[in-house]
Amino acid sequence: MGDRIKVLFLAADPFRDRARLELEGEVRAVRSALQRGRAGDTLELEAHFGTRTRDLQFALLDYEPHIVHFSGHGGRDGVLYLADAQGKPMAVGKDALAKLFEALDGGVRAVVLNACHTHSIVEALRDTVDYAIGTNREISDERAIDFSRAFYTALAAGADVQKAFDLGVSQLELDGSDESSVPMLRKRFGADRRPLLAAAKEQGASSGGGIRQDLHFGDVSGSRMRVTGEEGSGGGTGAPVTQNVRSGNIHDSDMSFVGRLSG
Numbered sequence: 001m002g003d004r005i006k007v008l009f010l011a012a013d014p015f016r017d018r019a020r021l022e023l024e025g026e027v028r029a030v031r032s033a034l035q036r037g038r039a040g041d042t043l044e045l046e047a048h049f050g051t052r053t054r055d056l057q058f059a060l061l062d063y064e065p066h067i068v069h070f071s072g073h074g075g076r077d078g079v080l081y082l083a084d085a086q087g088k089p090m091a092v093g094k095d096a097l098a099k100l101f102e103a104l105d106g107g108v109r110a111v112v113l114n115a116c117h118t119h120s121i122v123e124a125l126r127d128t129v130d131y132a133i134g135t136n137r138e139i140s141d142e143r144a145i146d147f148s149r150a151f152y153t154a155l156a157a158g159a160d161v162q163k164a165f166d167l168g169v170s171q172l173e174l175d176g177s178d179e180s181s182v183p184m185l186r187k188r189f190g191a192d193r194r195p196l197l198a199a200a201k202e203q204g205a206s207s208g209g210g211i212r213q214d215l216h217f218g219d220v221s222g223s224r225m226r227v228t229g230e231e232g233s234g235g236g237t238g239a240p241v242t243q244n245v246r247s248g249n250i251h252d253s254d255m256s257f258v259g260r261l262s263g
Helices: 023-036 053-063 094-103 119-125 141-156 161-174 196-205
Strands: 005-011 043-048 067-071 073-075 079-083 089-093 110-114 131-135 183-187 211-216 219-221 224-232 241-246 249-251 254-262
Touching (some): 005 023, 023 067, 023 141, 053 079, 067 141, 089 094, 094 119, 110 119, 110 141, 119 183, 141 161
Parallel strands (some): 005 043, 067 110, 110 131, 211 241, 224 254
Antiparallel strands (some): 073 079, 079 089, 131 183
């Protein structure tokens, strides 16, 4: 990760027959929030407006963000609306998004979908990124921006993602909003709960590249499983072990997943 946290702000508002979203206002609020906190000089923001489907992969690969923030329109059928090559609305489904972030292989730690009806996308991303944040119904522009401002203010103050989310919701409650129940968060099993900057510094200081173990189970019954990841670094600082476990139905099983570092 290095010693800086990168936030990629992707904005899209391709509908010409609807009221325009306050995308510029939101990015200004996020930028200001990141600059206010004591850790503000360790966070950087890249904004990309008018995002098209063909822009998405390049932006993610080129900027290598730790947080991806999308602001725009979502749909009840589990889609985000970007623009196609002609600038017209193009629905991007939850499965396509999940596969995209899975292909990035853990580089993105958190995805924030500040658009209406993104709950099914959040569920699709919960096994792909450590933290997926979205909405369970419609949210107004004003409250979406208020949540973003409070969330990133907390991150810039050194909070972890869960705490920043809770403070974002708290701000809506303090403002007396009836939309405080709209934001939702899903956390991956085994997610790193440290503040993003702390994790970034530790990973940047590590001399190893780390071990990643991906396990996929279908239906497992009456089984005892133990998975061990070990990194030996010849006397240096060991690299982290990442174990991602995906399962269908697991019954009456005793499972132990161990990551051990040896120097």
